[in-house]
Amino acid sequence: MRFGLTHGNIGRFADPEAAAEVAVAAEASGFDSLWTIEHVVLPTEYEPLYPETADGRIPFAPDHPIADPLVWMAFAAARTSTIKLGTAVLVLPQRNALITAKEVATLDRLSGGRTLLGVGAGWLREEFDALRVGFEDRGRRMNDTIGAMRALWSGGPTDFTSDSVDFTGVVSSPRPHGSSVPIHIGGFTVPASIRAGRLGDGFFPGGYDLDRLDVLIRRCREEAVAHGRDPDAIEITSRWTKDRDALADLDVLHRLADLGVDRVTVSTLLFDHEHITDELARFQESVIAKF
Template sequence: MKFGMTLANTGPQVEGGGAIAYAQAAEAAGFESLWTVEHVVVPEGYASPYPYSDDGKMPGKRDDIDIPDPLIWMAFAAAATSEIKLGTGILIVPQRNPVVTAKAIATLDRLSGGRVLLGIGAGWLAEEFDALGASFADRGDVTDDYLAAYQSLWRDEVCSYSGEHVSFDRVYCRPQPVGPVPIVVGGDSKRAARRAGEYGDAFFPVSGDFEEMTALFDHAKRCAERAGRDPEQLDFMTQGPGTPEFIERAAGAGITRLVTYPMSRSKFDDFSRDVITAYADA
């Protein structure tokens, strides 16, 4: 099983020194990947329910937390490391111009030597979409359209794409990535599982309920098969504690990558390094 760490661009890692120390310590300890999070803005007093907590609020329970842009943070961390993979967990696809985003991701992948893992989602915070002038109602369809456009821009020598929400004809988008950028689809719905089967290289639910996740994994495989893709090439990952018990259950459910958060959230210090090392040795 591969091990990654999430919330990489939060807490003490929003500062340059903390980001470098965190990334280098994780790489030295043998972690496979670091995962960032994204919100361009968090509207004060938002009413949209956060889907991964009982009270409907994001971790930290505050609206004014620092969340650096994930791609810029990853570029900063890439320059200070050499092997660890850098993932978005997640990038909110329908909020971003698809051609500009594809260009930025390809550039980062080339500069980092092919270390980008593109975790994606459709978003949940309606008030954020309003602030950005993006459509919340059709975000699922927009996400699928943009993913197909990304793949065309990264793959084709001269790119043409015609979709409902984005289209372009015979354009060059350079540089192209080192290879196909792995697309990791996040979410705990059948729509997300279908998206993973049709477009993704991996599926990333985080509900913590292994029965629910297994059912979604099976659905993703069926959707991959219907799309003419090999369902056995689809990886499965989740988020949770790095305890032996959880790791054993995750492995039994077919999960191939576990993303956790092992460090102190107040500062990066010797204790945090010790915790990272302990997780890597588990």
């Protein structure tokens, strides 16, 4: 079992000293990956549909700092050497495919191939409205963007044609450190599991219900088989808990492993940000060292 730390780029960690501290501490404490979140803006009023809280509200105020994930990851990469750096998730339908491909490839090359690109369709309609990008067709645009980015990362003059992305004879350089950047599909929904099975290098369901997680992982694997892909090659990352007290219940980790989860993540929201180095060191002793 591998462990990831999420919400690395929020709150005080949006500031340089704290950002460096959490990145170095996570690496030193045995986390294999450090993940960021993305919101370009947070509306002051929105329909409460956030999928990870009971009331559908984002668990912090609109003015809570959320650093740009890719810029933050480049900063963290410069202060670390081995920990992987991921997005959980980049809201891909809000982004230009060519610019995002360039940014991600640059980050991956500068970090020595440590980028994990988690992507999602997004849920916050009001944010899409503020950005003046369509909400209803976001799933289709996300699929197009994934295909376009992989084409651009392949090297050489590239053509790509779809409903929302269309280019001919262009080159995007530098290429990623390796042949591509792993794309992890985020979302705690059946459409997300289907997309992961068809297109993903990984699947990152964002919820905590183990029964639903089981259904989604199975659906992902079924879809992979149906499209001639190896289901075991799709890396499964899940969340563990949103309750700090539940971090003592190690039985849940064994249940997650039985479901086929490769990596379990915990959020910085479960730790004291002012003492993050000590907090993560204790987590390493009480949890990571036992797995």
